[in-house]
Amino acid sequence: MTAETAGAPRQKVNPVLKLVLEMGPLVLFFLANYKPELFKPLVERFMAPALFEGPSGNIFTATAVFIPATVIALIAGLVLTRHIPVMPLVSGIFVLVFGVLTLWLQDKTFIKLKPTIVNTLFGLILLGGLAFGKPLIRIVLDAAFDLKPEGWRKLTLNWGLFFLFLAVLNEIVWRNFSDDFWTNFKVFGTMPITLIFAATQVPILMKYEVKPDSPDATEQSKT
Incomplete structure (x- = not known):
């Protein structure tokens, strides 16, 4: 369920470069x-100047930049690692679809709905x-670690509920606050919240981690 070139091994990327590829389009x-x-x-140069005028001009400009930046980041990640994780790929597809709809129909609701739909999708898939x-x-999550079955179950439940929480939170923010507030929230709200939540899951990773020389590792290698 990951997008990889046939028979090509995954390459490691510098963590700083990986962060740039993941956060660059959002920044x-x-x-x-x-x-x-x-x-x-x-x-x-590519769209009518009138589209970027008026009260919604800023978010239309941001969307017009966001679409190619996301595509370029995905392509760069594929070239560098020969692999695209599921989450960035699905999110990138929704950015493309909802971004185009935003500009084509001149309705900023689409780009604001994108996080709600993507997070709801991931939450429902996990649960x-x-x-x-x-x-x-x-x-x-394109996880590179091994856990015991109970660990995977707990982690799946927690992340599934968290994705639904993010979906609800996005709905509250974009429906009740300004475009600028919502944009700031995407960068300075969602990301820190996600990092904090991920940190709270570390005890599960440590408790249920499968050691390379443990019986669980031997059993998993047979499956």
Whole structure:
């Protein structure tokens, strides 16, 4: 369930470069919304200048920058690692679809709904898989560690609920606050909240980690 070139081994990438690829498009989205004049000369070459005027001009500019930045980041990640994790791939597809709809229909609701739909999708996939005895968190997070079955179940449940929480939180923010507040929240709210939550899951990783020389590791290698 990961996108990899056939038969090509995954390459390791410098952690700083990996962070740039993951956060770069979002940072550009924030900058284009905050300082649209820096990007308008570029985006107006490809779209009608009138689109970027008016009260929604900033977020339309940010969306016009966000789409190619996301595509470039995905392509760069594929070239460097010969691998695209599930979450960035799915999120990138939704950025492309909802971003295009935002600009084509001139309706900023689409780009604001994107986090809600993506997080709801991941949450339902994880919880639905868990209901059928399939803890899918390892695939969704592209995890490189091994856990005992109970650890995968707990981690899947926690992340599934967390994704639904993010979906609800995004709905509350974009429906009740300004465009600028929502944009700032995407960068300075969602990411810190996610990092804090991920840190709270470390005890599960430590408790249920499968050691390379343990009986669990031997059993998992047979499956």
